[in-house]
Amino acid sequence: MVDKAVDKVIARMPKSLSGKEFTYCPGCHHGIVHRLIAEVIDELGIAGKTLLVAPVGCSVFAYEFFDLDGTVAAHGRAPAVATGMKRALPDRIVFTYQGDGDLASIGTAEIVHAANRGENITTIFINNAVYGMTGGQMAPTTLLGQKTTTTPYGRTVKANGYPIRMSEMLSTLEGSAYIERVMVTTPQNTIKAKRAIKKAFETQIKGLGFSMVEVLSTCPTNWGMTPIEASKWLEENMTKQFPLGVYVDKTKGGN
Amino acid sequence: MKMLFKGTEAIAEAAIRAGCRLYFGYPITPQSELTEYMSRRLPEVNGTFLQAESEVATVNMMYGASCTGRRVMTSTSSPGFSLMMEGISYMAGAQLPAVFVNVVRGGPGLGDIQPAQSDYFQATKGGGHGDYRMIVLAPHTIQEAVDLMNLAFDLADKYRMLVTILADGMLGQMMEPVEFHEMRDLRDMPQKEWALTGASDHKPRKVTSFDIDPYELEKMNLRYQATYKKVEENEVRYEEINTKDADIIVAAYGTMARIVKTTIRMAKEEGIKVGLFRPITLWPFPYKRLNELADTVKNVLTVEMSYGQMLEDVKLGVNGKANTPFYGRSAGVVPTPTEVLEAIKKIMVGDLNGR
Structure with a gap:
């Protein structure tokens, strides 16, 4: 109906999103990543055979935000x-959407x-260095020195050990076929993130094994920052502990 | 044609014949032969066997598999069943059908690997969180276990509920001749209009145990309760032996009931008429029939391989109409027919002398 009133549509909500209003805080990256996944599913034409497994955490409602069986x-x-x-x-195409906790x-x-079995599923892993849903407690990915509601004096090695690098860890397993770490702080790296998500789903379509995209994300509410400050903090601090890049890629023949 | 089969393996074969083609499990004594049997038998029938990394993963794999509408099962023993409680609660909330076999061993904790009935509370009263119920079937012979396996899958699908076969190490490890039912045609399996198969031919479906709105969650709970009521009305099963004219009625299930059958014969030789009331469904428990029987005797003796768990349901059933003494041994120790007879005699001394 709207289409008729305008000359040209340059963007619209992806079909694989249900249209239900997101419950995420302003500046949170969950919404961006949801959209990227939905665009990829639309472009690959797999909505009718894709099953979603939502997690417990802020994205617990993901099963309602996607117009998929879930x-x-x-x-x-x-x-x-x-x-x-x-x-x-x-x-069928099966993917999980999970936070760092x-x-x-x-x-x-x-x-x-699942990775070690080479389970032919895709995981979208949102790493925002904090437990969001429960109110900002320490996550295993919380940075050293980072203050959270359960590390009020900052995370220390002595008490809590080091932030865990999941992409690196899972890339040591032979069942992993594609693992990449991305972020969505700028339009440019959002385009890269979408490319990674698409590749992960293609890895599953080709039956190559386990695929995962880790998305470094913001949590302005629990970090106590504005969305812009949060994006900057992510780029300056999280990427040092969690370097971006491709950790495994078996999509290029040979394997 | 009867075949000689070990209990665990007979249960596995019966499950496959009931249309189960998906098995997830983790080795644990005394039921690992069931897992092993599935690993070699399922590939022969185009089924899927997967050894999970833990019982926690096992039950969640079952959750995922059941979401697709296909028949799925696992088998475990007590400590493993404890680990599955999280997933059991989620599956009950999501109304996902599945069948569990718990070959109970001595507990609590690591306990031992000998037969016990001390997981009765866990199976029949909850174990996981929330107001949920699970149908619990208690076979007392391998033949009955085979027959109940078929029923278990049908009940699970019919009511969208979890069904547990509560066995014990004795039933799991013994061998008996059994007759199997025919292999069921997979095309006759019930169609599930709620199953997640990809939204190509239906509107997107959601299967969850979750609603953040308490009034909506209450509606979900009331639906569960309505289902449980139907099951209580329609699916109570029990066996009675010599309960007419009995001097005393013994309530026992599973392996213990089988032992009591020997005690009945021994007691008869000594002139004592012992009746047996054997619940086959531990949930729903046959309260009503037990209450009727309580009018006919002075004593309803509960005998268990535990320190008195079903005893609480027996008391609810008898409801004060008769005495409810108890005899039991647990921790992997199995009472003998003679020990049960001695217990009966002690209770009946007054009665017998008076005749």
Whole structure:
């Protein structure tokens, strides 16, 4: 209806988003990443055969935001749920959407073994260095010195160890077929992030094994920053601990 | 044709014949032969076997597989069943059908690997969080376990509920001749209009145990409760032996009930008429029939391989109409028929002398 009133449509909401209003805070990157995933699913024409496994955390409502068949897993268990789906229906596309508390803390066993089995699923991993939903507690990815509600004096090695690098860790496993770490702080790196997400889904379509895209993301609310400050903080601090780049890529023949 | 089968393996074969083609599991004694049997048998029937990294992963793989509408099961033993409680609660909330086999061993904690019935509370009263129920079936022979396996999958699909076969190390490890039902045609499996298969031919479907709005979550809970009520009305199963004219009724299930059957014969030789009330569904528990029987005797003796768990349901059923003494041994120790007979005699001394 709107189309008729305008001369040219240059952008619209991707079909794979339901149109339900996001529950995310201003400046949070979840919304951007949701959109990128939906655009990729539309472009690949796989909406009718894609199953989504949402996590526990801020993105728990992801199953409502995507216009796809979907469920919510228990905290950290999304890779196991996705494994069950994929083994039951191997010709469907199955992806999990998980935060850092979900994937890198309570769900380490499930993600490590899904990757190690070369489970032919895709994981979108949102790393914002904090537990968002529960109000800003320390995550396994919280940076050293970073203040959170459970590290009020800043994270220390002595008390909490080092921030865990999941992409590096999972890239040591032979079942991993494609792993890349990206961010969405600028239009330019958002385009790169979309390319990575598309490649991850293509990896699954080709049946090459486990694929994951880690997206460094902001949490302005729990970081206590404006969205612009948060993006800057991410670029200046998180990328040092979590370098961007491709960690595994078996899509280029030979494997 | 009857075949000689080990309990765990017979249960596995029965599950496959009931249309189960998906098995996820983690090795644990005394049921690992079930897992092993599935690993060699499922590929023969184009099924999928996957050894998970833990029981926590196992139950979540079942969650995912069940979301697609296909029949799925696992088997485990007590400590493993404890680990599955998280996923069981989520599956109950998402109304996902699946079948669990718990070959119970001595507990608590690491316990031992001998037969026990001490997971009764966990299976019948919850174990996971939230107001949920699970259908619990208790076979007392391998043949019955085979027959109940078929029923278990049908009940799970019919009510969109979890069904647990509560066995024990004795049933799992013994061998008996059994007759299997025919291999069921997968084309006859129930169609599930809620299943997640990709939204190409339906509007996007959501399967969750979640609603942030308490009034909506209450509606979901009331739906579960309505289902549980239907199950309570329609699916109560039990067996009675010699309960007419009995001097005393013994309530026992599973392996313990089988032992009591021997006690009944021994008691008969001594002139004591012992009746057996054997619940086959531990949930829903046959309260109503037990209450009727309580009118006919002075004592309903509960005998368990635990320190008195089903006893609480027996008391609810009897509701004060008769005495409810208890005899049991647990921790992997199995009461003998003679020990049960001794317990009966102690209770009945007054009665017997009076005749």
